[in-house]
Amino acid sequence: MCTRYALEKSLTGLKDIIEIAERSSLTTKFIDTHAKPLITDGEVRPTDIVPVIAPNSKGARSVFPMQWGFIGRDNKRSIFNARYETASIKPTFKEAWRTHRCIIPASYYFEWEHFRSLDGRVKTGDKYAIQPNGSTITWLCGLYNIENGYPVFVILTKEPTENLKQIHDRMPLMLPENKIDEWINPSSSPEELIPYALSDVVAEKILLSRY
Template identity: 40%
Template sequence: MSLRIEPREMAEVLIKVRKMTLAQDMSIKLGKSLIMSGDLSPTDIAPVLAPNKYGNMAIFPMVWGFTHKATTKPLANCRVETADTKVLWKDSWYRRKCVIPASWYYEWGYPVYEDDSRSMKEHRNTKKAKFAIQTEGSYRTYIAGLYRYEEHSGMQVPMFSILTREAAGTVRDIHDRMPLILDKENVKEWIRPDGDPFSITEKALTNMVFEKAVEYHRSPTEFITA
């Protein structure tokens, strides 16, 4: 999975985050770009909604993917089915929830055709294609996640992981998993430190639309400055 953040749609947010001292320190000490728009992959810095010290929703720069000594790969996703029981995720599930606002997300899946008469085996043997998936009727897709702070390069770095669930709705046709997608009205409730993640999970959206992805090349418009 990867994410797409359209720079023009989130220009105000991106400008604000890039000016933060935390973002500047992360960029310098971790050697990471602060573009935070276009196509984003695990280990990139992204703009993330999380509670500030007063418990109110605010925007922060965070690195995508928890780290663990058992693997060199970033733990970019967390299964919602076990988030409240596994040691790695449990504390964040109850105390540190976040939301990643994206234009859409990408997933590799199996092409679907009109009047498809193939068997399931034939369908699964088809070469996978890259799809762009977003909330139906919205230009922004709110993806639920968990976050925590990790020690890297002498600083406490905020890291996030995306919650995934069993695919539902039309997404089931191309993939067996999907991110936990929130309605805009539930974003503030989700990130509340004392909120109930189980009740919000039950309200997750499944009305997604998708199409084969267009390969974008980074352009000057993605380098928005104040």
């Protein structure tokens, strides 16, 4: 799963995206009604409001502030990830899978090592910062919806690569930058883009801090 990622406002490639979101009138509306700021730097957590790439009304690539999380059956904002393998058939995600796909730009994502102790319990270990090998920006695939007049999103996950299995049993679905426009295009087939998902990643253990 993925419930934490990082933004670096000064990073080339992210700076322009973040500045567009900062100028959006929707950001002001979010602040006025949700009393939550747009997160532009540092660690991003569920329910935060962040820049997201999605098509505008004319189908062109645009940047929008969106809140992380769909409202669940508990009537709370409690759904933050969706399995890509079942998104096309799950009632919560199937419409978004077909026509409301988005990209969440990040520097990297965080994951905590999960392991089973001698007593059989699953415990949390070291924290890792993970990103595609050779990349400075991580393009996370997501789905979005409009809830109560505001855009919200979830991050899609997949089976982990061999080198990540020791950390967690899921990882985000990530695409190369040149596939962004195809992914967010409502008329494209998301199934045809899955083979382009990035699997060569670098995981760096974070030693000095624990969030």
